[in-house]
Each structure stands twice: as C-alpha cells, then as structure tokens.
Amino acid sequence: MAREVKQVTFTKAAIPKLTRVAAYARVSSAKDAMHHSLSAQVSHYSGLIQQHPGWQYVGVYSDEAKTGTKDTREAFVRLVSDCKAGKVDMVITKSISRFARNTVTLLETVRDLKALGIDVFFEEQNIHTLSADGELMLSILASYAQEESLSASENQKWRVRKNFEEGKPWNGTLLGYRYRNGVYVIEPDEAETVRRIFREFLSGKGIVSIANGLNADGVRTRYENAWSKGGVSRILRNYAYTGNLLLQKTFRENHLTKKTVVNEGQLPMYHAEGTHEAIISLEDYQAVQAEIAKRAKKYAPVGKCFTGRYPFSSLIVCAHCGKHYRRKITATGPVWICSTYNYQGRAACPSKQIPEPTLTAMTADLDIGDLTEIIAEDRNTLVFRFKDGRKAVKRWQDRSRAESWTPEMKEAARQKAIERNRHNG
Ligand SMILES: [Zn+2]
Incomplete structure (x- = not known):
C-alpha cells in the first residue's frame, strides 16, 4: 500500500540566498514564566538565528498568556500573516504544543505554510515539517485532529497533543x-x-x-x-x-x-x-481478508448477486474489504473498482481501481472460465485462482502521477495556493 499524500509539496529552489527565519515563543502559565521567561526565550531565538550562517533574522513573535486573561495569540496571527505575505522562509518554535492552540489549528497552519514552501522547525521534536519526518508527523497529528473536539476542555486538548508528543500512534486500546x-x-x-x-x-x-x-x-x-x-x-x-x-x-x-x-x-x-x-x-492479514471475501461470496444469498454482464463481474475480489469490483466509466475510460471504494470512498476501502484495458491484457493468455476468482491486492498485484487449484500472481504498471506533472503545472498550482491563502488570510 503506497503512502497516500494528497498535498503537492514544493521544495524551495536552490538559489544561494539567505533563509529568512522567524521564531515563535509563548509562555502560558506562571510556572512556565518562572522557569523560562519570555524575554529569555526571545533572546535565545534572536541569538540562535543571528549566529546561524545563511540565516537572516526576521524577528521573534511572542505571545504571553497571563493568568486570568484571554489567550489571544496576536503574535501568532501576525506571524502567519507575515508568512503568507512572503516575508518568512522558515519558522522555529519550541514544540508542537507551544505552536498552536489546538491540533486542528496546528495542522491547518503547518499545511498552509508547507504549501508555500515554508518550513516549520520544532526544536523539542527535532522535526522539520518539510522533511519526510514532518510528513509522518502531520499524518499522525491528523489522526488526533479528528479526536479533538473544538469544544473540548483545554485539558483534553493537551492530552491529545501530549499523546502525539509521546509518540502514541493511536488513542484507543487494542488487544495485544x-x-x-x-x-x-x-x-x-x-x-x-x-x-x-x-x-x-x-x-x-x-x-x-x-x-x-x-x-x-x-x-x-x-x-x-x-x-x-x-x-x-x-x-x-x-x-x-x-x-x-x-x-x-x-x-x-x-x-x-x-x-x-x-x-x-x-x-x-x-x-x-x-x-x-x-x-x-x-x-x-491479506490472506484473511481474501478468505473473508471468499466466504462472503460462498454464503451470499442467491438472487442478490449481480450476474455477469461483463467478463470480470463477480470475479474480482477486493483484498481489503472483500467486496467485488464493479465496472465504472471514468474520464480516462472504463475501470474496475471496489464497490466499497466506489460508494463510500477511500476511507472505507483503500483499494485501487484497475483500468479495464490493463485487466484485459493481463487475462489475454488465460481462459476466464477457468478462474474462480481474481483477488485484487495492494501494490498493483492480482492473484488469479483457478478451478483446478492453481494460483498465479501478476503485477500491473500504472502511469505515475509525477510523470504527468510538468514544471508549468507545478508553478500554476503554487500560484493558486498563494492566491487561496491570500483570500483566507
Ligand atoms: Zn474494497
């Protein structure tokens, strides 16, 4: 299963110019302030940035939430707007829990900045959002964002963020x-x-x-x-x-x-x-999913089954969810697609659609009548099961998306992202 990354990211061109770096600092409690005062944080960051070769100091944006006052985060808002205005290339901050008020805001902000090629560096986690680690961090955070109700208490929000910082991959309990x-x-x-x-x-x-x-x-x-x-x-x-x-x-x-x-x-x-x-x-795991599919087919009520208008009807079984693939006409021609995926989307079943010409080519050298089923597995793999007990495994190639993205298209998408952020900001 390929890691699905929906955003198109753009790494900055390697022009030898100074990286404009800003820092974000915040203290939220009396205890924080005692151990690490805001002024100490500000001087830490201004020193760090100014002494780093190749970095240009933009400034330290700092918010201080005093006990009993509202946590307004004016500096945070100003920082994000300066980023969107093109004044900043990179942001340094202490930790993910300091950076944003909640996971949803954190994810949105980091993704917006990422789309503009702006890196956020979290010192404590030692993670750059533009790196591969950053991508994983975002994916794990995303799983927590759903758990985090915007109306939840600050304590609950903290728990969610803490879980992530502690590297817990999920919230629930799991046997084993x-x-x-x-x-x-x-x-x-x-x-x-x-x-x-x-x-x-x-x-x-x-x-x-x-x-x-x-x-x-x-x-x-x-x-x-x-x-x-x-x-x-x-x-x-x-x-x-x-x-x-x-x-x-x-x-x-x-x-x-x-x-x-x-x-x-x-x-x-x-x-x-x-x-x-x-x-x-x-x-x-995959063998079990295929077996679940097989038994579901065997015990399926008679009459409910859709019977073959096309050669592959009721023949291709999804290794993920056990449902049959069905034929669908798309802009690029007919494809075969898991019915769960088709009706409920990728979240319900992460299977992949197969172009009909690909299927036709792959089955050209065999008699479809000899087959009991074709199991559609991950990594473009099809397992053919024959009535005589034989098994054959074949893989198919797809056109990579990267190939179809020209530099012009990337630039157009970049401009669009900037425009969208301007509207939002
Ligand atoms: Zn499926």
Missing part, C-alpha cells in the same frame, strides 16, 4: 498491545489470542466457532468480556496488527454536530509503515 515507556509493546498473552484467531480462521474455522472456542477456554477480550462474533470479526479486520497504520479513515465533521464522518477524500489519508511491532504478518 500495552503502552510502555513511550512505545506500544506487545502483551504476549493477548498477542497469542490474536494469533490464535487469525490461525483458526485461516485453517477454515468459522467466526462463531472461534468465539465459542475462546470462551470455552476462558479467554477474555481486552475489557474482560466474553467473545462475540463481532469481536472476533473486528480482530480479523484490524489492519493495525500488521504494525502499520491507516490514519484518518474518519474525521469529525465539525465541533457542533460532533458527527464522525467517513473520509471520502476531504482530508488526506495516510499509510504509516512500521509504527509499532507487528503481531500478524501482512501476508497473513
């Missing part, structure tokens, strides 16, 4: 893991339960029978409850067990409705690899 010393570690007994569920399912056991077996052996869920069909199902479908995360599958619509909606491309979705130790291999 414990959070210890800054990382998620495997809880051996629980991990064995997870492995048992996957193993039994792959050996042909039904979900209800797996749940019954666990209950008979006295095995309990993460919250010490008895196992149900739904509980076992959720374990089998949880992608986090592969050690990777798919972030921002859903997000909170707004702070008034507090409705969690499926991300259908309104916000970027990210694939974060190796965020924690895996309990289940990606291969086993």
